[in-house]
Amino acid sequence: MKQFLLSGLLILLMSTVYAQTPTAVDFPKLNWLEGTWTKKVSRPDRSGFERWEKLSPSSLKGIGVTMKGNDTLFVEGLQLQTKENALYYVADVAENKSLTWFKVIAIDADGFTCEDPEHDFPKKIVYARTGDTLKVTISGDGKSIDFFFEKKK
Template sequence: MKKISILLLLFVAVSSFSNETGWHTSVKSFHWLKGSWQMQTRRGVITEKWAVANDSTLSGESSITRADGTIIPLEKIELAFRKGHYYYIPTVKNQNGEQPVEFKITTHSEKGFVAENPQHDFPKRISYTLVNADSIHAVIDDGLETPVKKSNFYYSRKKD
């Protein structure tokens, strides 16, 4: 009976560890980003699109559509689980030699996240908050507790 109890305990422990590890390497808790999001600006309509690339990566891209219909790509983004952590990784057109910049996600929940890279010039912090099913508030700033430099982005879900 003692051997069966030990084996049962070992099985439960291994199963729990496997499920927990699988959850942590998945980007499922970020799936609220999936879809197309838009924001009207003076320069045009900014669109951000997100899709599931695989279990550990969401891929995104943003562009601006000018009043004349011209679409200008702005950035490509990955939200990925790498090296034991989640990262927000933008590759911005005409910035950083068009090389990706990693922002480590320092906090996240089913309704938002904060990603930081204190070594980057600007921004140092990027945050997304799901306000409701059809609204996202994104912020980029200089990483200070009281940011001096800060930009807000208010996106609405695009109805297709």
């Protein structure tokens, strides 16, 4: 009897975990990201932003830029898209020879979490929105870096 109950509990747990994995139908929960987000920086000579635009009902395209005065220090192409009914955050960075695909593992109305455990850094990215402010945390291998943004009106 115990073995039967344990098996039933395991099946229930696995189906609950599977049901929570974001799929293509969850994509509209990401639409709040559309627009320009200005980076709040701690150094007066630095600035930056992320700009996102909706390309289709299941695709957002973005760009992240960091500046020092008028000089561009860092640019990355960003995408949020569906592939095989899963959601992905895709980063295109000059230092990498190919795109980095982070699978979205959690999503709600105010943010999402994605990860690529095989990537060097970051392995995990978390976008968390509170009203018109956004906190993006990149982490991996015991390191964590926070970036703060405000929605440009």
